[in-house]
Amino acid sequence: MKPSNQLTAFLKSENEWLPSLSIDCVIFGFHNGELKVLLLKYHNVDALALPGGFVRQEESIDEAAGRILLERTGMADIYLEQFHIFGQKDRQNHLFNKTIIEAQGILLPAGHWFIRRYVSVGYYALVEFSKVVPAPDYLSDSIDWYDVQALPPLLLDHRQIIQKALDTLRTLLAHNPAGFSRRAAPLLPETFTMADLQQLYETILGQKLLRTNFQRKMLSLEVLERVDKKWTGGAHKAPYLYRFTPHP
Amino acid sequence: MKPSNQLTAFLKSENEWLPSLSIDCVIFGFHNGELKVLLLKYHNVDALALPGGFVRQEESIDEAAGRILLERTGMADIYLEQFHIFGQKDRQNHLFNKTIIEAQGILLPAGHWFIRRYVSVGYYALVEFSKVVPAPDYLSDSIDWYDVQALPPLLLDHRQIIQKALDTLRTLLAHNPAGFSRRAAPLLPETFTMADLQQLYETILGQKLLRTNFQRKMLSLEVLERVDKKWTGGAHKAPYLYRFTPHP
Structure with a gap:
């Protein structure tokens, strides 16, 4: 060669x-x-x-x-x-x-x-x-x-x-979840469900998390804003879509 | 030379x-x-x-x-x-x-x-x-x-x-206070008062902290054990002494 x-x-x-x-x-x-x-x-x-x-x-x-x-x-x-x-x-x-x-x-x-x-x-x-x-x-x-x-x-x-x-x-992710969430934005599409975000966290941590705890924790960090419901056909079961708030 | x-x-x-x-x-x-x-x-x-x-x-x-x-x-x-x-x-x-x-x-x-x-x-x-x-x-x-x-x-x-x-x-210190406290052990004598620990935190952060909040936060981390009262002459006002629990 x-x-x-x-x-x-x-x-x-x-x-x-x-x-x-x-x-x-x-x-x-x-x-x-x-x-x-x-x-x-x-x-x-x-x-x-x-x-x-x-x-x-x-x-x-x-x-x-x-x-x-x-x-x-x-x-x-x-x-x-x-x-x-x-x-x-x-x-x-x-x-x-x-x-x-x-x-x-x-x-x-x-x-x-x-x-x-x-x-x-x-x-x-x-x-x-x-x-x-x-x-x-x-x-x-x-x-x-x-x-x-x-x-x-x-x-x-x-x-x-x-x-x-x-x-x-x-x-x-464990010690500075707000910092992580902001940096992790490129890993998700612009809008995503709480389940999408939880899947990302679980994948990185290599362990399952409790859905209700996860949602409460994420919302308390004030890094997410709710934008709309995801259209799934059955309106009352549609999950909310979120996006990351702009960096301060 | x-x-x-x-x-x-x-x-x-x-x-x-x-x-x-x-x-x-x-x-x-x-x-x-x-x-x-x-x-x-x-x-x-x-x-x-x-x-x-x-x-x-x-x-x-x-x-x-x-x-x-x-x-x-x-x-x-x-x-x-x-x-x-x-x-x-x-x-x-x-x-x-x-x-x-x-x-x-x-x-x-x-x-x-x-x-x-x-x-x-x-x-x-x-x-x-x-x-x-x-x-x-x-x-x-x-x-x-x-x-x-x-x-x-x-x-x-x-x-x-x-x-x-x-x-x-x-x-x-801000994001992993338990991790910091364990690593910070060499900065303090073996036993110390809560005020000593708070002074160390304030010095590193460059800002004052609220005494009651600080004490509650530190005790919740489960990295300290109370060993004795510091002898100061007036027994009822003597502050407690603490030491770091051994690394897990």
């Missing part, structure tokens, strides 16, 4: 990047009652991976996260938030990087910059599943949504990175 | 460290009703700085944070928690590093590893003011506690790093 010109140029670009530092993006969507995460499949590699990349010498890490997401997935203007830095000494991403490059027909010499140790900054985002059309980049065969409750084999420590992002969401 | 052998050796040690990455430690203590933070004064430099350093090739970032705190302050076995990574492109720590080295009589050539761009991982800890005896290292004249409400001029973005650590504490 002949390596692409793009890849060959990239492997010579050492001086453009901050050494030692990488970024991985955990992009959450919600569809059919499942919390999903966006994963890439590299050419000729069996396991999947989070969209990730490096930091340019002249950009901030926040700027790098946005650019990486755009380049690797085609998604622009997504609000990304850093949640943790993964700095174990045995992350072994040099092996990961070696694997994906060798799968493209290039043998990297020992000590090549691309196969040194990297500490990775994790960013996460909550996006509207229906509005996002991810596109794979030149390194990847495909990019797709996967249920976080049934993840396929992942490269490196990407399973732990997703778990930590999920823990961050759960902590926010 | 003749540079120390230790400094000369350090400046030649580029290959021992992960490039681009530094660590800064925000160590909080509480004394005389003031929330304090530990700061170093480098030789011949006017502004103060957080204890910081680099990550060895063969250690995790958590291990690095503990080692750096020990080397720079003499403090061992402190529970440090990462809270944010500071990756603005204009942190200009190359200027900062140039300043502290030149103040020791060494001129660094352009491009020297010590004056390249660094992204810094912030760690914080809450420690017992009375049990900690910080000691300055070979780069510093002194190490001391400073009131976070009246910080002296600081090098680099260290004021923002302290502010972000304080915001992290405030968020924890």
Whole structure:
């Protein structure tokens, strides 16, 4: 297999990047009652991976996260938030990087910059599943949504990175539900029923909640406004539709 | 001034460290009703700085944070928690590093590893003011506690790093008071009055709280146990003493 010109140029670009530092993006969507995460499949590699990349010498890490997401997935203007830095000494991403490059027909010499140790900054985002059309980049065969409750084999420590992002969401939801509800807006359509919202909460928490308690709690947070009844045919049984109030 | 052998050796040690990455430690203590933070004064430099350093090739970032705190302050076995990574492109720590080295009589050539761009991982800890005896290292004249409400001029973005650590504490206290109370144990003596605890909360939040509300809220969290009355001379007015229940 002949390596692409793009890849060959990239492997010579050492001086453009901050050494030692990488970024991985955990992009959450919600569809059919499942919390999903966006994963890439590299050419000729069996396991999947989070969209990730490096930091340019002249950009901030926040700027790098946005650019990486755009380049690797085609998604622009997504609000990304850093949640943790993964700095174990045995992350072994040099092996990961070696694997994906060798799968493209290039043998990297020992000590090549691309196969040194990297500490990775994790960013996460909550996006509207229906509005996002991810596109794979030149390194990847495909990019797709996967249920976080049934993840396929992942490269490196990407399973732990997703778990930590999920823990961050759960902590926010448990201890700051108003803050969570506002941030979670992109996971739901513009108007939704209380049952839709409860399903989202249950999916993220991985446990069932009592319907009456949930409704009372949500209404007390003053982050929802009731807009209309959902038309279901039988008018007296139609559930109310809600939407999130605008951010203050 | 003749540079120390230790400094000369350090400046030649580029290959021992992960490039681009530094660590800064925000160590909080509480004394005389003031929330304090530990700061170093480098030789011949006017502004103060957080204890910081680099990550060895063969250690995790958590291990690095503990080692750096020990080397720079003499403090061992402190529970440090990462809270944010500071990756603005204009942190200009190359200027900062140039300043502290030149103040020791060494001129660094352009491009020297010590004056390249660094992204810094912030760690914080809450420690017992009375049990900690910080000691300055070979780069510093002194190490001391400073009131976070009246910080002296600081090098680099260290004021923002302290502010972000304080915001992290405030968020924890506001949204997860039980979690905060357990973590805050080192800030108070083993037994304390409700007024002592309230003063700590007020100091961190930077605002006054209602005494009766505060007491009711704290007791409802089930993180405190009442141990005895404080002896004050007038027995019927003596306040109760409390301590934190052991971590579950």
